Amino acid sequence: MYRLRKAGAVAAVTAVMALALSGCAPAAPAEEVKLSFLTYTSPNVTKETWEKAVADIEAENPNIKIELLYTPDLDRQGYAKQLLASGQLPDILWDVPLTDFVDAGALLPYEASDFEGLNIPAGFNAVDGKQYSLANGTFIYPGVFYNPDAFDAAGVGVPTTFDELVDAAAAIKANGKTPFLLSSGSDTWSTEFLLNALVCTDVLGSNPDWLIQRKADKVSFSDPEFVKAVNKFVELRDAGSFNSDALSINYSQANAAWATGDYAMWPMGGWGGGVKSDVFTPGVFSMPTDDGTPILPTVIGPSLYISATTAHPEEARKVAVALAGLTSLQEVQMKNDAQFPVIDGITPPEGTTQATLDGLKLYEDKSIKQVYGFPNTLSGDDMAPSGWTGEYDKAIQALIGGGSSADFVKALDDAWATLSK
Amino acid sequence: MTHRYDPDHASPMRYIVAIAAIAAYALPLYLAIINTFKTNEQIIADPGGAPAPFTMGNVINVLTNPESDIPPTLLRTSLITLTVVTLVVLLGAMLGYYVARHDSAATRVLMLTLLLGLAVPAQVLLIPLTQTFRGLGIMGTYAALIISDVGFFVPFSVLIFSRFVRSIPKELDESASIDGAGPLRSFFLIIFPLTRPAAASVAIFVSVWVWNDFVNPLILLGPATGTTIMAGLYRTLGQYTSDFGTTFAYMFVASVPLLILFLALQRSFISGLTSGSTKG
Amino acid sequence: MSKFLSRQRLNGAQTFAVLGLPGIALYAVAVIIPLTLAIRYSLLDFNLLTSKGPFVGLDNYRDVLTDPDFWSALGFTSVLTVYLLLAANIGGLLLALLLNRRRRVFNGLRTIAFVPSILSGVVLAYIWSTILTDKGVLNNTLGLLGLAELQTSWLGTPLAAQASVIFISGWPSIGFSTVVYLAGLQSIPSELLEAASVDGAGPVRTFRAITWPLLQPSLFVVSTMMIIGGVKSYDVSAVLTGGGPAGATDTPALQILRHGFEENRAGFANAQAIILLSIIVLISVVGYTISAKREK
Numbered sequence: 001m002y003r004l005r006k007a008g009a010v011a012a013v014t015a016v017m018a019l020a021l022s023g024c025a026p027a028a029p030a031e032e033v034k035l036s037f038l039t040y041t042s043p044n045v046t047k048e049t050w051e052k053a054v055a056d057i058e059a060e061n062p063n064i065k066i067e068l069l070y071t072p073d074l075d076r077q078g079y080a081k082q083l084l085a086s087g088q089l090p091d092i093l094w095d096v097p098l099t100d101f102v103d104a105g106a107l108l109p110y111e112a113s114d115f116e117g118l119n120i121p122a123g124f125n126a127v128d129g130k131q132y133s134l135a136n137g138t139f140i141y142p143g144v145f146y147n148p149d150a151f152d153a154a155g156v157g158v159p160t161t162f163d164e165l166v167d168a169a170a171a172i173k174a175n176g177k178t179p180f181l182l183s184s185g186s187d188t189w190s191t192e193f194l195l196n197a198l199v200c201t202d203v204l205g206s207n208p209d210w211l212i213q214r215k216a217d218k219v220s221f222s223d224p225e226f227v228k229a230v231n232k233f234v235e236l237r238d239a240g241s242f243n244s245d246a247l248s249i250n251y252s253q254a255n256a257a258w259a260t261g262d263y264a265m266w267p268m269g270g271w272g273g274g275v276k277s278d279v280f281t282p283g284v285f286s287m288p289t290d291d292g293t294p295i296l297p298t299v300i301g302p303s304l305y306i307s308a309t310t311a312h313p314e315e316a317r318k319v320a321v322a323l324a325g326l327t328s329l330q331e332v333q334m335k336n337d338a339q340f341p342v343i344d345g346i347t348p349p350e351g352t353t354q355a356t357l358d359g360l361k362l363y364e365d366k367s368i369k370q371v372y373g374f375p376n377t378l379s380g381d382d383m384a385p386s387g388w389t390g391e392y393d394k395a396i397q398a399l400i401g402g403g404s405s406a407d408f409v410k411a412l413d414d415a416w417a418t419l420s421k
Numbered sequence: 422m423t424h425r426y427d428p429d430h431a432s433p434m435r436y437i438v439a440i441a442a443i444a445a446y447a448l449p450l451y452l453a454i455i456n457t458f459k460t461n462e463q464i465i466a467d468p469g470g471a472p473a474p475f476t477m478g479n480v481i482n483v484l485t486n487p488e489s490d491i492p493p494t495l496l497r498t499s500l501i502t503l504t505v506v507t508l509v510v511l512l513g514a515m516l517g518y519y520v521a522r523h524d525s526a527a528t529r530v531l532m533l534t535l536l537l538g539l540a541v542p543a544q545v546l547l548i549p550l551t552q553t554f555r556g557l558g559i560m561g562t563y564a565a566l567i568i569s570d571v572g573f574f575v576p577f578s579v580l581i582f583s584r585f586v587r588s589i590p591k592e593l594d595e596s597a598s599i600d601g602a603g604p605l606r607s608f609f610l611i612i613f614p615l616t617r618p619a620a621a622s623v624a625i626f627v628s629v630w631v632w633n634d635f636v637n638p639l640i641l642l643g644p645a646t647g648t649t650i651m652a653g654l655y656r657t658l659g660q661y662t663s664d665f666g667t668t669f670a671y672m673f674v675a676s677v678p679l680l681i682l683f684l685a686l687q688r689s690f691i692s693g694l695t696s697g698s699t700k701g
Numbered sequence: 702m703s704k705f706l707s708r709q710r711l712n713g714a715q716t717f718a719v720l721g722l723p724g725i726a727l728y729a730v731a732v733i734i735p736l737t738l739a740i741r742y743s744l745l746d747f748n749l750l751t752s753k754g755p756f757v758g759l760d761n762y763r764d765v766l767t768d769p770d771f772w773s774a775l776g777f778t779s780v781l782t783v784y785l786l787l788a789a790n791i792g793g794l795l796l797a798l799l800l801n802r803r804r805r806v807f808n809g810l811r812t813i814a815f816v817p818s819i820l821s822g823v824v825l826a827y828i829w830s831t832i833l834t835d836k837g838v839l840n841n842t843l844g845l846l847g848l849a850e851l852q853t854s855w856l857g858t859p860l861a862a863q864a865s866v867i868f869i870s871g872w873p874s875i876g877f878s879t880v881v882y883l884a885g886l887q888s889i890p891s892e893l894l895e896a897a898s899v900d901g902a903g904p905v906r907t908f909r910a911i912t913w914p915l916l917q918p919s920l921f922v923v924s925t926m927m928i929i930g931g932v933k934s935y936d937v938s939a940v941l942t943g944g945g946p947a948g949a950t951d952t953p954a955l956q957i958l959r960h961g962f963e964e965n966r967a968g969f970a971n972a973q974a975i976i977l978l979s980i981i982v983l984i985s986v987v988g989y990t991i992s993a994k995r996e997k
Contacts, residue, residue: 038644069645184828395947
C-alpha cells in the first residue's frame with residue numbers, strides 16, 4: 001500500500017512538472033512538438049508494445065507527437081554510433097555507448113529531479129558529475145538457468161557451492177544429459193556468460209571495483225584471482241560438461257536447444273528467463289561460490305538518452321522520464337524479457353515465467369550481496385575499452401576449443417592494451 | 422569410329438548424369454524450399470524431411486505480419502532497384518559507348534580509374550560516404566542510397582557495354598553519320614537498341630547486388646526512412662527468433678522476385694555474357 | 702531529349718558532356734570523393750563520432766601491417782579466393798560441358814544451377830547453417846549412412862569452420878561459372894566443331910585445339926569475378942560464424958567494419974581498407990597484363 005501511494009505521489013509530481021514546463025513555453029502552448037524515439041523491437045517487446053507506450057504518453061501530452069524508430073538488430077549501440085557518425089541521431093535514444101557519446105558531446109544530461117521515484121543508486125553512471133542515462137530496468141547478469149527435472153533425475157539438488165556444482169555436473173552427465181548449454185556461432189556475444197558468472201563470484205565478489213582498477217592498470221587478467229575463475233571454466237570444460245556444439249550453434253539455436261530439456265544448466269543474461277519450454281519449467285540460481293556465500297551479479301538495463309542535437313530538449317527529457325516510469329511498459333518487459341522494474345508498485349503480471357519469479361526473489365533478497373555484472377557492456381566508469389568484449393568473446397572461443405588459461409589471460413591483457421591506446 | 426558432334430542430341434547417360442549432378446548441387450535449395458512449408462516443430466525435429474503436414478502458414482504469416490511490413494517493403498525495394506538499374510544501364514551504356522568509340526590516352530586513363538572502382542570493397546567507402554552525403558545534405562534519403570548504388574556500379578556497366586559496343590561494327594555509326602546523325606543520335610537510335618544482351622547482363626547483376634545489399638540501406642537510409650527487404654530480413658535474423666519457419670518463409674519471399682527477374686531476362690542475359698566477351 | 706537527337710552536330714566536348722559526364726559525376730560522388738576521404742582518414746587518429754582526429758602519418762599503416770589478426774584474415778581470404786578460382790573454373794567448366802545440349806531439360810538444369818548466384822549471402826549462410834550445425838542435416842545424413850566417424854563440428858572447430866565458409870562461398874560461384882562457360886560453349890560456331898569431328902579429332906583433342914582457346918573470354922570473366930568477390934568476401938562469415946571460432950574465419954572486410962564502428966578505430970580501419978584495395982588493384986593489374994599478353 002505504501003508503495004502504491006509513493007507511485008501515486010511520483011505521478012502527481014510528474015504531472016505538476018509537466019504543467020510547469022508547458023506553462024514556461026511561450027504564448028502558444030498548443031504548438032505541436034515532434035520528437036523521434038529510437039528503440040528496438042524483439043519477439044518479446046513488439047512494435048505494438050511501444051506504440052501503446054507512446055500513445056499513453058501522447059495522451060498525457062497532447063502537444064507532443066512521438067515518431068517511433070527501430071534499430072535493425074540487437075547491436076543497438078553499434079547502430080547508434082553509425083547514426084551519430086552520419087549525423088542522423090534521433091531525439092530520444094534507447095541504449096547508446098555512454099562514454100563514447102559523452103566524449104563526442106552527443107548527449108544532454110538529466111536533472112536530479114528526473115530520478116525521483118526510480119530505484120537507481122545515486123550517481124549511477126555519472127560522467128563528470130552529470131547523469132546522462134535514465135535506466136528503466138535491471139537484469140540478473142548472468143544467472144544460471146536450470147532444468148529441475150535434469151537435477152532430480154540425476155539425484156542431485158541445486159548446488160550451493162562450486163564443488164557441489166562440479167559434482168552435480170558429473171552426476172548429470174553420467175545420467176545422460178548435458179550439464180551446460182553454451183552457444184556462440186554467429187552470435188559471438190553469447191559465448192561469454194559462464195565465464196562472466198565465474199568472474200563475478202571469484203573476482204568481483206571480493207573486489208567489486210576490479211574493472212576500474214584494471215583500467216588504472218593496478219590489476220591484470222593474469223592476476224591469480226582472475227586466473228582462478230578461468231581455471232574453473234577449464235575444469236568444467238575438461239570434465240566434458242559443455243555441449244559439443246557450443247561453438248557452432250548461435251543464440252537462436254541455443255534457445256531452441258534449451259527448450260528441448262536435454263540440458264541441465266544454461267548460463268545467460270536475465271532475459272534468458274523469458275525462454276519457455278513445453279517439457280520442463282526452468283528456474284534460475286546464481287553461480288555458487290567456493291564457500292557457499294551467495295553473490296548475485298546484476299546490471300542496470302539499457303537506459304534512455306537525450307540527443308544534444310534535439311530541437312526540443314525540455315520535451316524530449318519529459319518524454320524520457322515518462323517512459324522510464326511507465327507501468328504498462330515495465331509490465332511487458334518483466335513478463336517477456338525478464339527485466340526487473342526500477343519503479344515501485346509493479347507486481348509480476350500473469351504469464352511471468354517461473355525463472356523470472358525465481359530471479360526476482362533473489363534480486364529482492366537483501367541478504368544476498370549484489371555485484372555489478374562482468375564485463376560491463378552498457379556504460380559507466382568500469383566499462384572496458386570499445387571493442388574489448390569482442391576480443392574477450394573470441395578468446396573464450398579459443399578456450400572452449402581447448403586453449404590454455406595462460407594463453408587466454410595473455411590475449412585479454414594484450415587486447416586491453418591495444419584497444420585502450 | 423569418329424566422335425560425332427551434335428549439340429541437339431543427348432544420350433540417356435548424359436541425361437542421368439546431368440540431372441544427378443544438378444540435383445546434388447541444388448540440394449540446399451531444396452532444403453530451403455521445403456522448410457518454408459513446414460511447421461516450426463517439424464523444422465527443429467526433422468530439418469531434412471519433406472513437409473508433413475504441408476503448410477502455407479509461414480508464408481501467410483510473413484506476408485501479413487505488421488511487424489515485418491513486407492508488401493510495402495517489397496514494393497519500395499523494387500522501385501529502388503528499378504531506378505538504380507535503369508540509371509546504371511543508361512549511364513553505363515552512354516559512357517561505355519563513348520569510351521569504345523573514342524580510343525585515346527585520356528579515355529584509357531578514364532577506364533583505369535573506373536576499373537579501380539570495381540575493385541573497391543563497399544565497406545571501405547561506407548564511413549567516408551556518409552560524410553560526403555552529410556556534406557550534400559542528403560543523408561537518410563532515397564537519393565543517397567540511389568546515388569551511391571549507381572555511382573558504385575557504373576564502372577561494371579561501362580566495362581560490359583564498352584566491350585559489347587566494340588563488337589558492333591563501326592560502319593554502323595559511320596553510315597548513320599553519312600545520313601547526318603550526330604553521335605548522340607546514332608547512339609540512341611542505332612547502338613543502344615542493339616545492346617539489349619549487354620543491358621540484360623548488367624540489369625541482372627546490378628539487380629542482384631542492389632536487392633541483396635543490407636549494409637548500405639541500414640546506414641544510408643537511416644532509421645526514419647523505410648528500409649529494403651534484405652535489411653528487413655537482416656533485422657528479423659537479428660531478433661534471435663527460434664521461429665525458423667517464419668525465417669525460411671521470409672527468405673523465400675525476399676528471394677522470389679529476383680528469381681522471376683532472372684527467368685524473364687535469362688535468354689538475353691546469357692547471350693550478353695558472351696557476345697561482348699568473345700572479342701576479348 | 703529532342704535536342705540531343707536533332708541533326709545538329711555536337712563538338713567533341715559536348716558529346717563527352719552528354720554521354721560521359723553524368724556517369725562520371727555519380728561515380729565521383731559515390732567512389733572517388735569517399736575514397737579520397739578514406740585515404741585522408743587513414744592518416745589521422747580519426748574519431749568517427751566527432752569526425753576529427755590528429756594527423757599521425759603512417760602510424761595506422763604500421764599498426765595494420767604489424768597486426769597478426771590482419772595477416773591471418775588475409776591468409777584465410779587468400780585461400781578462399783584461390784579455392785573460388787579453382788572451384789568456379791574447374792567445377793563450372795565440367796558442369797557446362799555436361800549441360801551443353803540444346804534440349805529443354807538441360808536449359809532447365811542451367812536455370813537451377815544459376816539460382817544460388819542470385820541469393821544473398823545472408824540467405825546462403827542461413828540455409829547452410831541448418832545443414833552444418835552439429836545436429837544439422839549433414840551430420841544426421843552421415844549418421845544414417847553409417848559414416849558416423851566422418852561427423853564433426855563443421856562450424857565449431859577452426860579448421861572445419863574455415864573449410865565450411867570456403868566451401869559455402871564457392872557454392873554459388875560454381876553455378877554462376879557454369880552459366881558463363883555454357884554461354885561461351887554455345888557461342889562457339891558449330892561448323893568448327895563439326896569440321897574437327899569430320900577430321901577425326903577425338904573429344905579431348907577437339908577440346909584442347911578448339912574449345913578451350915575459344916573459352917578464354919569466359920575464363921577471364923569468371924576469374925575476374927572470383928578474385929574481386931573473394932577478396933571482398935564477408936557476409937558468409939558474418940552470418941554463419943561471426944568470424945569465429947576464435948577468429949578463424951575472419952576476413953579483412955569484416956575486420957574493417959568491426960574496427961571502424963565497434964572499436965572506434967576509424968583511422969586504423971581506413972588504413973586497412975586502403976591496404977586491401979591496393980592488394981586487389983595489384984592482383985587486377987597482374988591478371989590484366991597476363992590476359993592482355995595471351996590475347997596477343
